[in-house]
Amino acid sequence: MKLKLYILFILLPSMGTIFTQNGPFNTKAEYAEVSMNASIDKSKHIDIASEKIHVIAEISKSNPYLNQGFVLEHKMYVSPDISINNWKEIGSLKFTNFWSQDIAEKPFKIHEGKYKGKPYRYVILKRTVLYPQKTGELTIEPLTLNISTTVPTKERDAFGRFVTEKIDITVASENKIVDVKPLPLEGKPNNFTGAVGTFDFTVKTDKNPLHTSEIFQISVTVKGNGNLPLFNLPNPNVSNKLKVSQLESADEIRSDLTGVNGLKKNVYILKVITHNEKYTIAPITFNYFNPKTERYESKTSDEYVIEVTSNGKQEIRGKINKKNKNH
Structure with missing residues (x-):
């Protein structure tokens, strides 16, 4: 075999x-x-x-x-x-x-x-x-x-x-x-909330003029590169006679090789509840630490005035008494 x-x-x-x-x-x-x-x-x-x-x-x-x-x-x-x-x-x-x-x-x-x-x-x-x-x-x-x-x-x-x-x-x-490294103490603003990066800051209203009982919006936006998810936006300073009916977030944040980029945005929906008055939305200041310049920087929005007349007409006049405090 x-x-x-x-x-x-x-x-x-x-x-x-x-x-x-x-x-x-x-x-x-x-x-x-x-x-x-x-x-x-x-x-x-x-x-x-x-x-x-x-x-x-x-x-x-x-x-x-x-x-x-x-x-x-x-x-x-x-x-x-x-x-x-x-x-x-x-x-x-x-x-x-x-x-x-x-x-x-x-x-x-x-x-x-x-x-x-x-x-x-x-x-x-x-x-x-x-x-x-x-x-x-x-x-x-x-x-x-x-x-x-x-x-x-x-x-x-x-x-x-x-x-x-x-x-x-x-x-x-x-x-x-x-x-x-710790952030420096020199020049640190009292209302600094931990923002670190390079940013632009804007505050805008969406309507001009307004009519009686009509709602309007104020948007507070920080845009740029930095630790966007890790700090809070400043709130607008509004009269208690302006009713804030709603607050919405509209963030658009992404990550890439340069870090975290995009914008952090709060939208406030308001309504005037009395007339025959002027209501001021005071300037808002946003403070942050810029690691490129290694110092604290501030950007301040414009002042807005809302005027409500006796005949029920309303208007928003933006950039009144404009204060450019960005530095």
Whole structure:
């Protein structure tokens, strides 16, 4: 009786592939065969993979002011002679003593770069905007990944080709330290509420003139770049004879590589409940700390006068006694 020997082998393309939820991540690979040899010492290949895959954390500012935003970026560098099949974040990355907001990312893009002087390919895993809520040295914890990878071995198959081994490894970024500066006491306004950034400030009314019993709106808006979600807008100073019937928020805030941008807006709906009088909406001052100039700045709105006549007609006259106190 003759025995037949069958050899099973799998041929992979000469390009290693990282499969992600957003598509493949291709890396050059000199080895394509998959090893079925149980005698291979996996610990050696775990060490090899750990030397060829790196998770790096980078920060745009290492010495920000309290409540000054900066961007944290995590990258994964992969040597061209191994491939990655998948990865998964271990645990949930927490940012103790920071307000954080993830930046929406496009599908993974492969970049060419260098790591410690050697050619690598890398992907940007995630970007996060951070606003420190405490002064002093603060630690950003590492991002830890479980990575399924394929590494080359020194063994050959029956055809003389090098074989590869599939293994799982754990890779983490290093801790990052930021030294957060307190906001200066010199020049700090009494009614400062914690706004840090570069902003414009406006107060507007929506109707001119008004008719009897008609409601109108006053909008208070701060627009710019900074910690918009973390401070309150100043309230308009109105007479108690102007009835505030409703308050609405109309914020439009987004995060990108420059930080948090957009506008913070409160809309007040008012109604005049008496006539034959003039009602003044006094100027409103908004104070903030500008980290670019490293000083406190103020912007003040115009004064508005509402006049209600005996025949029931109303009008709003804007920019009366205009006071330009922006500085």
